[in-house]
Amino acid sequence: MLHESSSVLSSDDTFSVSEFIKTVNQAVKKHFGQGVWLHGEIQELKIPGHVYFTLVDNDGDKKAVLSASIWQGVYSAMKSKLAESGLQLADGLKVRVFGEPDLYSGNGRFSFKVAKIDPRFTLGDLIAQREAVVKQLKLKKLYDANRAVELALVPMRVGIITSVGSAAHADVLKTFKDSNIGFTILVHDARMQGDDSVSSVVAALQKMDTRNDLDLLMLVRGGGSKNDLIAFDSLEIATAIAECRLPVFTGIGHEIDVSVADEVAHLSHKTPTACATAVIELVRDFIESTEQAWDGIATFALRELESATSRLADRANRISSKVLDALAGAGKR
The missing domain is CATH 3.40.50.261 (Succinyl-CoA synthetase domains)
Known part of the structure; x- marks a missing residue:
């Protein structure tokens, strides 16, 4: 080890890679304590077992990106909690997650290890997006x-x-x-x-x-x-x-x-x-209403036919009576 253990480093202090990563992780953990909440949008999601994704924050033209991961055991419990709210992790989903930053010595990659997720944040964002769309539709x-x-x-x-x-x-x-x-x-x-x-x-x-x-x-x-x-x-x-x-x-x-x-x-x-x-x-409603209409027409037609038949029979009877009366009168003469 070629450096003094001190909070103030001189320009001559030299770390090994493993010492440097350990020191960075200690400093990060000291600053953030037992964890921190972050929010951003999920991109490049991969779930081969453990979950890996990129957490992205777009602020105008500026873009901040942070690699994130969730261990398989943690994700199993998290998945059930998300399902209760009708959610699942997916690209484009905005999330609020709790975890701790970590610089992994195996590949030198700085990432955020997620331990918890807040479904209410995601649901609130989805509702806000929906309300904005409805407002635009009404305006147009x-x-x-x-x-x-x-x-x-x-x-x-x-x-x-x-x-x-x-x-x-x-x-x-x-x-x-x-x-x-x-x-x-x-x-x-x-x-x-x-x-x-x-x-x-x-x-x-x-x-x-x-x-x-x-x-x-x-x-x-x-x-x-x-x-x-x-x-x-x-x-x-x-x-x-x-x-x-x-x-x-x-x-x-x-x-x-x-x-x-x-x-x-x-x-x-x-x-x-x-x-x-x-x-x-x-x-079916149209067919039923049509059938009912035809039934009505048939009933009306039958009634009209019966009425016409009755009137015709009555008229025939009157004509027959007059003919018989005329014949009887002619016989007397």
């Missing part, structure tokens, strides 16, 4: 636009936007098939979660809306965590729905999930199956 007069679109009297031609091969896709097609009504169904595949989901759904909505052989569009996706469904709170998807000339029905997530896409849709439903059922009920 798009919030109620699709609800003002006229719905076809008998929506038999349905365009479905979903992930082909998913449970939602299968459930919706089965529901229509089981109705025994001759719907015309067109399906457009779209990514329902992940980095490309927003652009994929927007493109599908815009393409299907240009068709002249459809009466309405359905946007459906099964349930998932809050950040699985985060795309449906985006301004881009909400705007695409609002600008559709066809009415858009949504069935996104589970019964407790309500997205901005649901809010701007012509009608929203709790699940994909419920969405399909709603379309079927519209057609």
Whole structure:
């Protein structure tokens, strides 16, 4: 060792690499005590066992980046806590985490070892983002636009936007098939979660809306965590729905999930199956009302026929009586 153990170092003090890393870690631990809370956005998430990601803070044009990790055992407990709030770690998620900084001697990498996470911070951020999107839609007069679109009297031609091969896709097609009504169904595949989901759904909505052989569009996706469904709170998807000339029905997530896409849709439903059922009920209501109208027409026609028959018989009887009276009078003369 070529340096004096002192709080004040001279320019001649020399550390070995391991001594330097140990000294830095001691200094960091002394300054931050038993840990510190940080907040930032998750990027480059990897979960091969232990969890590794980059915690990013964007302040205008400035960007601060810190490597972070969560040991597998800690993550197992953390994952359950996140699930209780309907969350899971994902790129783009803003988080508040507790842990301690560490300079690892094995690779010289400075990182932050996460021990706890605050789900309330993430939920609050998601709510704030959602409220900002709704505000923009209302300012642009798009919030109620699709609800003002006229719905076809008998929506038999349905365009479905979903992930082909998913449970939602299968459930919706089965529901229509089981109705025994001759719907015309067109399906457009779209990514329902992940980095490309927003652009994929927007493109599908815009393409299907240009068709002249459809009466309405359905946007459906099964349930998932809050950040699985985060795309449906985006301004881009909400705007695409609002600008559709066809009415858009949504069935996104589970019964407790309500997205901005649901809010701007012509009608929203709790699940994909419920969405399909709603379309079927519209057609059944029309069939029932038509049958009732025909029953009314038939009843009216029957009554009119019976009345006309009665009047005709009465008139015939009167004519017959007059003829008989005339013949009788002629016989007397």
